[in-house]
Amino acid sequence: FPATSKTQEEEEEVVQKYLENYYNLKTGWRKISKQTGPGQSVEKLKQMQEFFGLKVTGKPDAETLKIMKQPRCGVPDVAN
């Protein structure tokens, strides 16, 4: 079933926060959404997918979100 807009909003929040915390996405960048066009946040999302050996789609798919919701270390994955 298509995610409700609230779920989608929450997922975008998860992605945004994760990329800001661990992939140096500058805070305040426009929200990532399923329809996001090319931009810094998509590049950062691809970087994260590459790091975790996922399919590099640039889109917050289910597997990407699953990893972003896993508890982890607070140190960024890329040089700050």
Added chain:
Amino acid sequence: FVLTPGNPRWEQAQLTYRIENYTPDLSRADVDHAIEKAFQLWSDVTPLTFTKVSEGQADIMLSFVRRDHDDNNAFDGPGGQLAHAYQPGSGIGGDVHFDEDERWTKDFRNYNLFRVAAHELGHSLGLAHSTDIGALMYPSYMFSGDVQLAQDDINGIQAIYGASQNPNQPVGPQTPQVCDSKLTFDAITTVRGEIMFFKDRFYMRATPFYPEAELNFISVFWPHLPNGLQAAYEVAHRDEVLFFKGNKYWAVQGQDMLPGYPKDIHSSFGFPRSVKHIDAAVSAEQTGKTYFFVANKYWRYDEYKRSMDAGYPKKIADDFPGIGNKVDAVFEKDGFFYFFHGTRQYKFDPKTQRILTLQKANSWFNC
């Protein structure tokens, strides 16, 4: 592995550490022990030594804090970030902060303090995050029962500090590479329509999400199963999967461990005492007959009668011609048996008792 950009390192090999405060989740002794073991992992493989001090400024200060704790890297409450650490250097350099909003444990429950401390100390010594899912320095929290440095972690820390004086150099487990042409398997089974491959601490399975195949810890699904499984098979009509190691076996239904396990293979299936472990097993869905492979022989067991068929064991070579005298793993799909021995995989038709194809063991992954 990845070294922290700029390659920060401690110039002196003798380092001190101090536990500034203690979490109420564990006794002080348990915290001291967890932290001491975590340091020990790294000192075992490097020339570094770590001495605990009780007051003053130590090289590595460890503390339990929550939310904003004056280092411009606030924690986020329960879950999410568990801890962080700073690269080697003076002042805050090397320090480790644990999020007090987490529950800290000394067992498999979230989150094991020894496991998290071992990871954070890797940062304190100059390591960044590794992309190797089997490495301690992998960013996401994984607890697979034992906490040990993977070979990837050892390679990383020795790239910074060299090896220890230890005459027998500790080695760590390697994470299987799904597209390694030399990949072999411990056990393979179907699970509710999927095929799961097992090797050491890991499972592998082909999924649409990963370019090649998904690889993760067995403990992600079944935390109480041992590593290094030797055989596994599914009894589809009972929706059960059985896992074997040594003379014991476990049964699961989906992700749930069934109660009363592990059980003994001799008393449950009637194997002679001379059978010490099972090499491979598969249950034919249509007939309910399970085949157990042990060295160059095999037994047949009836899942409906729950008893071994008479006239066994028989020689593998007599009834499964061409697959050799030893089986590492086997599973059934669409009425065919897929036998694995080393890097070879035989597709076998039990009706005609003929091999149909010979492939590489990892042909199921999109390599």
